[in-house]
Amino acid sequence: MKTVAGIDLGTQSMKVVLYDYEAKKTVESSSFPLELISGADGSREQKAEWYRAALESCFLKLSAEGKSSIQSIGVSGQQHGFVPLDSQGNPLYNIKLWNDTSTAEECRLIADSVGGQEAAAAEVQNFILPGFTAPKILWLKRHQPQLFEKLRYIMLPHDYLNFLLTGNYVMEQGDSSGTALFSSKEKKWSEKLCAAVDPELIKKLPPVIAPDEPAGFVSREAAGWLGIPEGAVVSSGGGDNMMSAIGTGTVKNGVLAMSMGTSGTLYGFSSTSISDPAAGISGFCASSGGYLPLLCTMNCTVASEEIRGLLNLGVKEFDAEAEKADPCAGGVFVLPFFNGERTPNLPHGKASITGLTAQNCSRSNIARAALESAVYAMKTGLDSFRKHGFTPSELRLTGGGAKSALWRQITADIMNLPVRIPVLQEAAAFGAALQALWCLSKLQKNPVSMESLAEIHVEMDSSKTARPDEKRVQEYNRAFSEYQSLVEHLAPLYR
Known part of the structure; x- marks a missing residue:
């Protein structure tokens, strides 16, 4: 072996x-x-x-x-x-x-x-x-x-x-x-x-x-x-x-991936340098050659974990509670700035739950809003990527949030893209292993491209693919506009 x-x-x-x-x-x-x-x-x-x-x-x-x-x-x-x-x-x-x-x-x-x-x-x-x-x-x-x-x-x-x-x-x-x-x-x-x-x-x-x-x-x-x-x-x-990009096969032009860990990131491979800091897109190099324009938010699973702790629910219980709520959480929004925020740039940001009324104030709506909030920031990034010529046909999802079937479906509906999941879930560790193989092959005088290595070793789990629902996509488009308005009005408090 x-x-x-x-x-x-x-x-x-x-x-x-x-x-x-x-x-x-x-x-x-x-x-x-x-x-x-x-x-x-x-x-x-x-x-x-x-x-x-x-x-x-x-x-x-x-x-x-x-x-x-x-x-x-x-x-x-x-x-x-x-x-x-x-x-x-x-x-x-x-x-x-x-x-x-x-x-x-x-x-x-x-x-x-x-x-x-x-x-x-x-x-x-x-x-x-x-x-x-x-x-x-x-x-x-x-x-x-x-x-x-x-x-x-x-x-x-x-x-x-x-x-x-x-x-x-x-x-x-x-x-x-x-x-x-x-x-x-x-x-x-x-x-x-x-x-x-x-x-x-x-x-x-x-x-x-x-x-x-x-x-x-x-x-x-x-x-x-x-x-x-x-x-x-x-x-x-x-x-x-960069390693997650390799582990998800995001090593060729136009492929987009999203990581739902403590932070949330949206990134895509490019053979040319792309940077748009005003839109939150950092101009990074890739660790597979080329470039990796990337949008990062500082609060992804942080939001769900904090709200889950507030509601005193286990992980599966939290998902089950959130699933009871309708899409858009009855008008409830979570602004998930528990750690301040990088996109938008609000280092002194504070988290809040807003939109509550006597009719929609429920554990299920608050739980679902926490899951939705992490994806809204990513949608801003997706629009910016499209302005730079990215026309993704799918989104490859990794990180702890990718394990939730509900969160995968919410992501597909908000982003209006099919969501695919790699078979090997530890994308960063797996990507590091593939980079090690890439380096080893070169030293052994048998060089291969990273793209060909990804085609051979990165497999998608077809049983976990989530596809957008047209009706929910329209509902989330309206909710996203309201979310953007809330952030715009509250941002001056945190700068």
Whole structure:
């Protein structure tokens, strides 16, 4: 048996899958939960030590036979997190995550120093937003100057795992383009944006490798404490959205995918650079070559989980309760800004339930509204994608929300597209494994395209396809207009 390992470092857990690429099946998997440090100021943080412990635990749960079969490893990681290390590779501070909104002031300072948000977008194809890495680095400089003086290594979460596995300090183009320091068009660090954070910053950033290049090879030390083969190839890896794109087969022009995890993302592959920050579309590189324009909201399953906890319901009970309500939830809306929001840019946003009357105030309407709210933001993104020439015939859905039959149908009706689900649900981990296979094939002098690999290995589950209902589509179009109006009127309160 020969396998490739895919590691997915998410916000809530780490997962590892072993994929037998000759038999085309997952043979083993493991996971480990991660905690979250939340602050009233919008901070969301984790510790680097937790990542090392999770990595060790995940591999300990795999069989010796499975681990010995590993030929190559790929790492997927939550995007934008800032892992600051000293010259010895020791963590200097907590990891500020993608959903940390405590850096709004740093965003303003960076944008002002380069001539405004439009000028920043011209440099790095993105506005300077709290989700990105650049303001997190400036936050450390402003709030922990003594630690900043010791800063030597600047990593993203997936880079840190690559560092633990190989000892090498590199980044790849996809995750780098989510730092707001890297030009996805020119595929290099922006001297102007780096200098806006610190004059010496660009000297501390790592070299950026192409997505089909190896980040390195499993070191003797990593092989010893993880029980995996020394010298196994470690591919470049990438951000979780980039890896999910591979895992869903979103590796050719015009294919759109949507991830319903803690955050919600809508993304599509493009052979040319596409960026529209004013419409919420980030101009990222793909980790399969090409580009991955992406819209991200910071509150997807967060909304359903918070409302589910409020109603004291289990996951299946929550779906059953929501299913009792009619489409559009009787006019009830949830504005799901529990973590602030990135699209629209409302770092100080607050969640609310609105539209309640004596007639529609029910658990079922509130539950359904929570599910619908996460998809409304995605619909805004879909309209923007179409303006840039995307004409999708289907939407490939992944993430925890994709497991809900009701949520899949709501998505199909609101987006007015058939929704298809990959057979292998852990899209980020599976995508990382496929990227590892892509890299391995190239090193073995048998190069293949990522598109051909996806055609061979990415299978859709036809039994879970959801198709839009014309009557519900029209109802949701009207409700969506009302949702947009609510956001427009409330947004000034949160800017």
